[in-house]
């Protein structure tokens with residue numbers, strides 16, 4: 237059943253292009269809100285239209301500048317709650333701090349849980365997100381979470397490449413053991429082979445490849461990861477594929493965080509094409525072999541379904 241006073245979609249400053257694309261698909265104007273910084277760096281939010289009784293969605297990726305983007309989101313929830321919105325959904329295409337999802341040593345925070353706590357406390361009623369670094373982060377929220385996958389968009393792209401080239405020797409490569417389940421899903425859908433890079437993380441910026449499990453020799457390899465941050469993992473995996481005899485190497489991820497040396501590393505690696513989605517804006521970071529696919533349709537359809545209380549998981553059936 238449609239909610240009583242309709243739907244409004246607002247956006248923070250993290251990804252205005254994606255927010256506009258979602259609104260175009262939903263055929264509604266982007267909600268009017270002013271989100272600015274005071275001279276001392278504090279953030280101020282003013283919702284410029286009446287939202288009493290409205291089903292509100294706030295689109296914000298918590299990509300760099302991570303802390304500002306999180307704060308914008310929390311302040312929006314507080315403002316919307318105090319303005320008597322009927323329901324407030326955080327649409328977080330990329331959820332930052334997700335890699336800190338457990339205590340892997342003493343005296344460290346579980347940052348992904350803290351951010352979830354803050355969002356609930358600030359007034360969000362539900363969350364719509366995509367390709368969380370670890371699916372169990374959904375459980376950090378004591379409110380409903382709809383977790384989408386960019387996979388249909390990404391494998392659709394590689395299915396088309398495969399059709400055009402007629403190449404049968406495709407192998408999906410997981411850049412580490414943690415990604416092997418996702419990679420197996422891709423390999424099934426594309427009827428492709430599967431290989432796994434045995435990787436060890438040396439530091440925040442450096443990784444080391446120990447071995448390759450599976451055959452990449454003579455193959456067109458597609459390395460799939462959830463995110464590229466400094467590019468260390470994906471570039472090491474690409475170099476390993478080359479070393480073990482791959483013909484061509486594509487890399488793909490949902491979240492192009494692209495910080496530090498990522499762009500330079502990817503440009504100078506043996507990578508045919510780097511395929512990413514627009515959960516994070518790429519303005520100013522483009523390079524010739526970068527291909528950006530849009531997840532706006534998926535997010536727009538999920539927003540529509542949430543508003544009309546329709547199944548979101550049905551989006552991924554078949």
Ligand code: R5P
Pocket residue numbers: 335411412414415440441443461462463464465466467468469470
């Ligand atoms: C690791 O578990 C993740 O899936 C990514 O492989 C990693 O976080 C990417 O970071 P970077 O690009 O800095 O290696």
